[in-house]
Amino acid sequence: MIELRQVSKEYPNGTKGLNKINLTIGQGEFIAVVGLSGAGKSTLLRSINRLHDITEGDIIINGKSITKSHGKALRMIRRDIGMIFQSFNLVKRSTVLRNVLAGRVGYHSTLRSILGRFPAADVDLAFGALERVGIADKAYIRADQLSGGQQQRVAIARVLAQEAKIILADEPVASLDPLTTKQVMDDLKRINQELGITTIVNLHFIDLAREYATRIIGLRAGEVVFDGPVSDATNERFAAIYGRPIQEDELLDKGNAPAGQKGITA
Numbered sequence: 429m430i431e432l433r434q435v436s437k438e439y440p441n442g443t444k445g446l447n448k449i450n451l452t453i454g455q456g457e458f459i460a461v462v463g464l465s466g467a468g469k470s471t472l473l474r475s476i477n478r479l480h481d482i483t484e485g486d487i488i489i490n491g492k493s494i495t496k497s498h499g500k501a502l503r504m505i506r507r508d509i510g511m512i513f514q515s516f517n518l519v520k521r522s523t524v525l526r527n528v529l530a531g532r533v534g535y536h537s538t539l540r541s542i543l544g545r546f547p548a549a550d551v552d553l554a555f556g557a558l559e560r561v562g563i564a565d566k567a568y569i570r571a572d573q574l575s576g577g578q579q580q581r582v583a584i585a586r587v588l589a590q591e592a593k594i595i596l597a598d599e600p601v602a603s604l605d606p607l608t609t610k611q612v613m614d615d616l617k618r619i620n621q622e623l624g625i626t627t628i629v630n631l632h633f634i635d636l637a638r639e640y641a642t643r644i645i646g647l648r649a650g651e652v653v654f655d656g657p658v659s660d661a662t663n664e665r666f667a668a669i670y671g672r673p674i675q676e677d678e679l680l681d682k683g684n685a686p687a688g689q690k691g692i693t694a
């Protein structure tokens with residue numbers, strides 16, 4: 429379970445990224461976070477695994493405060509949280525297998541990780557993860573030889589090899605075309621259902637959020653302005669939240685390619 433209690437994040441320049449957020453997210457939920465550009469979606473995700481330090485409140489992951497943890501305790505909480513980024517964040521010149529094995533570094537000494545000496549059990553785990561996303565045949569290919577969708581699958585496999593209990597995906601499909609977008613979202617959904625991994629995905633497209641999530645959280649100017657089931661997250665409701673009608677570039681099925689064009693602000 430993830431709990432955010434009165435969480436605020438103010439950037440050093442005074443911008444409020446998050447303003448008194450309260451949320452409880454249960455194990456195994458599949459949540460889409462939506463909102464206009466600048467609404468605070470990335471700030472929220474990066475605060476949960478403490479890539480950003482919050483300025484007020486507390487974030488509790490499975491009973492332990494990540495806000496107050498340091499050193500080994502912080503590393504242990506983070507080991508359970510996998511992150512997926514829009515830009516894939518792979519080591520491009522390394523093989524797919526090495527990139528996936530990077531998910532194991534939290535389980536070994538720094539020296540062992542630097543030397544790249546992973547036990548056979550880790551290699552088995554990495555292959556299992558690659559099989560789950562359908563690219564085991566690419567294990568020995570350099571990451572930069574793969575398509576965008578395949579690279580994002582490597583990033584998903586890395587999180588699986590990490591044996592993460594929570595996946596935070598920050599606009600994971602924003603660099604992908606609509607077909608690949610659906611394939612990557614299918615992978616995330618299947619993994620969520622098969623392994624019960626709590627999944628929180630920031631998405632730009634409202635229709636995509638409705639198609640995959642079971643719960644939608646809407647942000648505006650750092651505040652939660654919608655939190656409910658997909659059935660309540662209608663275009664009309666979001667038009668009211670945004671203060672204007674839903675635009676075509678916020679709907680994947682309006683043929684947006686490549687995905688992720690923005691240019692609107694909260």
Ligand SMILES: Nc1ncnc2c1ncn2[C@@H]1O[C@H](COP(=O)(O)OP(=O)(O)OP(=O)(O)O)[C@@H](O)[C@H]1O
Pocket residue numbers: 439440441443444445463464465466467468469470471472690
């Ligand atoms: N490093 C930073 N320093 C100052 N302000 C920041 C910083 N990062 C984000 N912000 C501001 O915090 C607010 C929330 O930004 P955030 O990136 O979380 O929004 P977002 O909903 O993820 O937007 P996008 O969809 O464009 O990524 C915005 O006003 C943004 O300008």
